[in-house]
Amino acid sequence: MTHDDTPGTLHNTDQLLQRHENLRALARLGVALFPHRFDRTHTVAQLVHTYGETPKAELERQPIQVAASGRILGIRSFGKASFLVLSDGEARIQIYVRQDSLPELDFGIYKLLDLGDFVGVHGRLFRTKTNELTIWAARLEFLAKCLIPLPEKWHGLTDIELRYRQRYLDLIVNPGSRKVFRTRSRILAAIRQFLDARGYLEVETPMMQPIAGGALARPFVTHHNALDIDLYLRVAPELYLKRLTVGGLERVYEINRNFRNEGISTEHNPEFTMLEFYQAYSDYRDLMTMTEELISDVSRASIGTEQIAYHDHAISLRPPYRRLALRQAVRHAASERLGREVGDGELRSRESAAALAARLGIEIGPDDGPGTITTVLFEHLVEHSLVEPTFVYDFPTEVSPLSKQRDDDPDTVERFELFIGGMEIANAFSELNDPAEQRRRFEQQLRNRQRGDLEAHAMDEDYIRALEYGLPPTGGEGVGIDRLVMLLTASYSIRDVILFPLLKPKRDP
RNA sequence: GGGCCGGUAGCUCAGCGGUAGAGCAUCGGACUUUUAAUCCGAGGGUCGAGGGUUCGAUUCCCUCCCGGCUCACCA
Numbered sequence: 001m002t003h004d005d006t007p008g009t010l011h012n013t014d015q016l017l018q019r020h021e022n023l024r025a026l027a028r029l030g031v032a033l034f035p036h037r038f039d040r041t042h043t044v045a046q047l048v049h050t051y052g053e054t055p056k057a058e059l060e061r062q063p064i065q066v067a068a069s070g071r072i073l074g075i076r077s078f079g080k081a082s083f084l085v086l087s088d089g090e091a092r093i094q095i096y097v098r099q100d101s102l103p104e105l106d107f108g109i110y111k112l113l114d115l116g117d118f119v120g121v122h123g124r125l126f127r128t129k130t131n132e133l134t135i136w137a138a139r140l141e142f143l144a145k146c147l148i149p150l151p152e153k154w155h156g157l158t159d160i161e162l163r164y165r166q167r168y169l170d171l172i173v174n175p176g177s178r179k180v181f182r183t184r185s186r187i188l189a190a191i192r193q194f195l196d197a198r199g200y201l202e203v204e205t206p207m208m209q210p211i212a213g214g215a216l217a218r219p220f221v222t223h224h225n226a227l228d229i230d231l232y233l234r235v236a237p238e239l240y241l242k243r244l245t246v247g248g249l250e251r252v253y254e255i256n257r258n259f260r261n262e263g264i265s266t267e268h269n270p271e272f273t274m275l276e277f278y279q280a281y282s283d284y285r286d287l288m289t290m291t292e293e294l295i296s297d298v299s300r301a302s303i304g305t306e307q308i309a310y311h312d313h314a315i316s317l318r319p320p321y322r323r324l325a326l327r328q329a330v331r332h333a334a335s336e337r338l339g340r341e342v343g344d345g346e347l348r349s350r351e352s353a354a355a356l357a358a359r360l361g362i363e364i365g366p367d368d369g370p371g372t373i374t375t376v377l378f379e380h381l382v383e384h385s386l387v388e389p390t391f392v393y394d395f396p397t398e399v400s401p402l403s404k405q406r407d408d409d410p411d412t413v414e415r416f417e418l419f420i421g422g423m424e425i426a427n428a429f430s431e432l433n434d435p436a437e438q439r440r441r442f443e444q445q446l447r448n449r450q451r452g453d454l455e456a457h458a459m460d461e462d463y464i465r466a467l468e469y470g471l472p473p474t475g476g477e478g479v480g481i482d483r484l485v486m487l488l489t490a491s492y493s494i495r496d497v498i499l500f501p502l503l504k505p506k507r508d509p
Numbered sequence: 510g511g512g513c514c515g516g517u518a519g520c521u522c523a524g525c526g527g528u529a530g531a532g533c534a535u536c537g538g539a540c541u542u543u544u545a546a547u548c549c550g551a552g553g554g555u556c557g558a559g560g561g562u563u564c565g566a567u568u569c570c571c572u573c574c575c576g577g578c579u580c581a582c583c584a
Contacts, residue, residue, distance in 0.1 A: 014553060015519060015535055074544085081541035098541055115534080128542045152520035152533050154545050159520085161576050173520090217583070236584095262583050263510090272584070363581095417584095424584055455583085480584050493577095504575080 015149045022112045023145045029108050031142050038120035038143055041067045044088035047125070048133065056127035066135060068093065069120040069143060071172070072113055074153065082110065083134075086121065089171070089178065094134040095121050106140040115153075116146025116172075164501050177496075180489045183302055184497060187485055188255065190301035191275060194294055200251040200277060205240035207233060207257065213463065214238030214402070216455045217260040220270075233259035238402065238476065239463045241278050242431060245474050246466045253277035255481065266493040267423060270502050273481040282475040283404075283430040284414045288391050291418055291426055291477065292319035295389070295484075303488050310421040310487055313387045321389040321418070329392060330374055333381035334360060347374045348411065367451050371396025371411065386419035395429075401441040401457050403429035421487055428477030435467035 027033055042050065047068060051059070073092065074085030081098040097110050113119065120141040128134050151157040156173040163170040163177070170177045192202065210229065212219035214236030222231050237254050244252050257271045264270065279286070299306050299317045306317040327347050334342040337360055346352040353373040357364045362380050364373050374396050386392070393416035397405055403413035415429035432438050442459045449456035485497040495501035 018535065076543050076546050077540090078543075078546085079540050081543090083543050083546085085544085094544080096542070100541080126542095128544090130542075130544070132542090132544075134542085149519045149534065152545095154533065155521045157520075159516095159576090161516095162520095215584080258584080260583070263581085265583085266578080268583060274584080427584075478584080483584075 016147065019114050019145065019147050019149070022114055023147070025112050026109065026142060026145075029105060029112075031105075031109060033142075033145065035141070035143055038069045038141060039067060040069050040120065041065075043090070044068055044070050044086055044093045045091040047093050047135075048091040051125055051133055054125075054133075056131065059125050059127060063124045065122070065124050067120065067122045068135060069118065071146070072115060072117050072119060073150075073172075075113065075115060084110075084113075084119075086119070086135075094128075094132055095123070095137050096126075096128070096134045097137045097140065102137060102140060106137075109140050109142045113142075114146060114149075116148075116150045118143035118146075161503070164495055164503055167499055180485070180491060180497060181499060183489050184485045186302040187298055187488060188481070190298040191255065191294070191479075191481075193301070194297050195251075195253050195277060198251065200253045200279075201249055203241070203244060203249070203252050203254055204256065205234075205237045205244075205254060207259075209234050209240075211458045211460050213458055213460050214240075215258075215260075216399075216401075216457060218262055218454050220259050220261045235260050236274070236478065237276050238478070239460060241276055242471060242474065242476065243463065243466045245278050245280055246469055246471050250280040250472075251278070264502065266495070267483065269482065269494050269498055272494070272498075275479040275481055276476065278431070278474055278476040280472045280474045283473065284393070284416055284428055284475055287428045287475045287477050288321075288323070288393075288416060291391075291428065291479075292321055292389075294479075295418075295420075295425075298484070299488060308487060309490060310387075311492065313421065315388060315421060315487075317389060317420070321391055323391045323393060324386075325394050326378055326392050326396075327374060327394065327412075329382045330377045334377065337381070347377075353377075367448070367453070369396075369398045371398025375399050383419065383424070384422040387421055389418065389420045391416045391418055400429065401445050402432055402438075404432045404434075405437075423483050423486070424480065425483055425487070426477055426479045428475065431471065431474040431476050433467055433471035433474065435464050438467055439464050 023033060047066060051064065068086060070086040070088040072084050073087045076083040081096070084095040084097060086093050086095050097107070099107050102110070120143050121135055121137050122139040123135040123137040126134055126136050151169060151173050153173070157163055157169050163174070195202070208222065208231040210231060212232035212235050214234070215238065217235040219232040219235050222233060223229070224231055236258055237256065241252055241254060253275060255273065255275045258274045259271050261270065262268065296306050296317050296319055299308070308315050308317060327344055330347060331342045331344065334356060342356065346356050348370055350370050350373070353370040354364060357373055357377060360377065360381070362377060364376055368376065378392070394406070394412050395403070395415040397403070397411050397413050400413040400415050403415045406412045406414055413429060415427070417424050418426040432441065442457060442464070445457035446459055482494050482497050485491070486494060489497060491497050
């Protein structure tokens, strides 16, 4: 047996050889093996949409000639006649091929077709005796060969690794996967429509940054050869977007990738898509209201409802959403655990907060301050129970170096996160616009970095200078698009909503 | 990185100390309105890799590779 030299397909030689032989046989018939184009009158989806309900008698009274093209995903052969299933990736229609209706050459082409081949067909629409809309083929054109057999028609492709590594196969054979990515596209379109209608300007800011700022996260490092400098892939666009607000762009948004050099999980991909938007003259209260509208609008526009199901929970995305002060939520949960009333004061000093964590059996870092400890307690005690849409607001200043403090409580900033289905979906705050205070916050971050906190924020002198020119009162927010898509498509892994999630490269066999 | 589960035909999966099975797909045959078409026949596997135990390993043991879930970190 000879070996095909296509990498990764060495164990599949029989079927590969057969398909290559069919291609050579087409050449012997004088058929172009890689033709350049095909004029179609309809996509398959258009045919199904337009004529899906047209009665049989009407199709017979007024014959409709069509030309359609797509991939052959089914062949039911009866010798001198056959039914082909033609797919355009969105819909399927049946083709009826019979020897006495086609030119000899075209029937010869039909006999050499393999599952997965692309064809173009000319013919008239009719309904079979089982009333299925079908194209009665008068001509059949070969358009492209599928040289490798497709996964099985009934179970599709279930191997999760193959679905991610060879997403094209997943998309060919798994309609559910195609639907997820169509919905993702609709979600993005709906978000843009929502923001555009409110006077927002869509912008693009650097993905490669000399200082990786705007979030507490470890960045990827890369190198620019001509300038001989290291650059960071951005962890957030935040500081650039606020520079634009300084520049007079009062409402801006960006939808693009962020990169964080951290672990991979069902909720984390190293590159992920984030919506960030900034609105001058607004604070975090305004953004809560706007977020409710955004989420419910986008849900209706993309999936047609505000009622979703996620992990066996029925969730309503209809506003208003529950609002929960972070320290109160932690106190409440801790009180229940410990069977006594936990006071606000216990979260305000390092000693008492650390003692509380110890009594709850929750591990904290040696350098964690009371604000960090409070946040850790929240993540352990509360976060995953937040299934219904919930705004958690008023975070410790210590964990929020870019947020504005409350006037009545400098240890607390005007910040909220939105949780749905136990996942953090959005993070927003009233932007800190006092340059002196921002400098103090950055300096504190530098001290954290010196103590070994790899996620601590870097000093950004130009950003402080921008604030010195004056940033109006501004509310800003980030929305995790992948997670929003997960919610709206009932996907339980972020890899199911990212076309090409990061995988460890496969070694060559 | 830790824990648990998995890797057998192109795909979906059984089998589990005695040299490997099914369905779909493929090949040959029959069939001019089928719907996972049907019927008859055939071919197809270094059972993830390497080592060990054994008369004999796909099966048991060890190591490694790959993946999934989960915990930790994070959005």
